[in-house]
Amino acid sequence: MNTLIDCGCDAISCTANEGTEAHAVMLSLYEQHFPAERKRGMDVRDIAPSGYRGNQCGSVFLGVRAGHALAQFRGQIAKEAAERLARVAIRPHVTRLDWQATFRPPCTDREASHRYRRFIDAAVAGNQQKQAGRGVVYTARDLANSYNLVSGGRQSYWRTYNKHAESPDAYPPGTWRHEWQIGGKRAARSWGHMCDSRNQADTALGTLRGYLLRFGLDEPCLREAPPLVVTHGKHKSDTERRLAWLESSVGPVISKLLADGITMQDCITRMMPGQGVHGYWIESTTLDRKPSEIKRVLRQRG
Numbered sequence: 001m002n003t004l005i006d007c008g009c010d011a012i013s014c015t016a017n018e019g020t021e022a023h024a025v026m027l028s029l030y031e032q033h034f035p036a037e038r039k040r041g042m043d044v045r046d047i048a049p050s051g052y053r054g055n056q057c058g059s060v061f062l063g064v065r066a067g068h069a070l071a072q073f074r075g076q077i078a079k080e081a082a083e084r085l086a087r088v089a090i091r092p093h094v095t096r097l098d099w100q101a102t103f104r105p106p107c108t109d110r111e112a113s114h115r116y117r118r119f120i121d122a123a124v125a126g127n128q129q130k131q132a133g134r135g136v137v138y139t140a141r142d143l144a145n146s147y148n149l150v151s152g153g154r155q156s157y158w159r160t161y162n163k164h165a166e167s168p169d170a171y172p173p174g175t176w177r178h179e180w181q182i183g184g185k186r187a188a189r190s191w192g193h194m195c196d197s198r199n200q201a202d203t204a205l206g207t208l209r210g211y212l213l214r215f216g217l218d219e220p221c222l223r224e225a226p227p228l229v230v231t232h233g234k235h236k237s238d239t240e241r242r243l244a245w246l247e248s249s250v251g252p253v254i255s256k257l258l259a260d261g262i263t264m265q266d267c268i269t270r271m272m273p274g275q276g277v278h279g280y281w282i283e284s285t286t287l288d289r290k291p292s293e294i295k296r297v298l299r300q301r302g
Contacts, residue, residue: 007102009081009200012082012094012098014095015068016071016092021089022085025088026081027062029060030060030061034057047061047063048063049072052068052069053065094187094191096182096187098180100180101204101222103175105221116160156180159177159179160177162176178208180208193206206222
């Protein structure tokens with residue numbers, strides 16, 4: 001039986017509006033870990049990914065652009081960030097997630113290398129057929145008994161490798177790791193799974209196992225969690241996505257405000273300053289309804 005050593009989020013990249021609870025958590029994590037990364041001797045770099053200008057030091061980055069903030073965390077800091085960001089009322093928009101499982105297989109490194117090479121060969125063949133030459137699909141041997149699989153360019157990156165060969169001082173011999181970097185809609189759906197379940201370990205194990213099972217590899221150390229298949233899913237219209245966001249993010253906040261005695265009209269006036277209520281989909285007859293009822297009214301008027 002494989003011995004599971006560690007699992008969870010290995011990297012997270014997300015955005016949020018400045019002034020929101022999610023932004024406050026991102027800023028708190030940055031201020032907490034940035035000095036520690038500098039103390040470890042990490043270089044401080046002034047970078048601007050996607051126009052978000054800020055400072056990166058080791059495993060932390062926080063940048064701002066026109067009222068929005070972008071945060072990137074890696075390693076153990078990413079695990080902490082995922083746990084804290086999953087608890088905020090209005091979730092941040094996640095653009096990248098890396099899941100990892102570190103374990104010790106019940107065999108030698110040579111035997112494990114042959115086993116994972118067969119899995120990678122099957123995955124490469126399957127992805128080559130699916131991508132039809134449009135994506136980047138290849139294997140590379142960069143460490144002792146270590147293999148990489150890159151599938152579909154930047155949106156999906158799988159890696160299976162000997163963790164001891166990469167970090168001999170931190171991990172004992174015979175330690176291996178599965179990593180899956182996902183971006184775009186896959187990352188958003190996987191993040192939704194975690195926020196709904198509030199269980200980072202199960203989401204990591206289930207997501208990794210779901211990918212492995214696609215190519216015939218049932219990893220014993222991942223069997224504790226049911227497999228999660230993270231796909232793009234059926235395309236939703238802009239209206240459907242906005243209504244889903246209204247229900248999952250705005251609804252809980254409005255419910256708390258209503259419980260505190262704030263009226264629905266006050267909420268709408270605050271969200272739409274200077275516009276009034278009438279001119280929008282929500283009429284005065286709907287102002288006293290619950291968020292779920294308002295969603296139904298919006299759907300009827302859409």
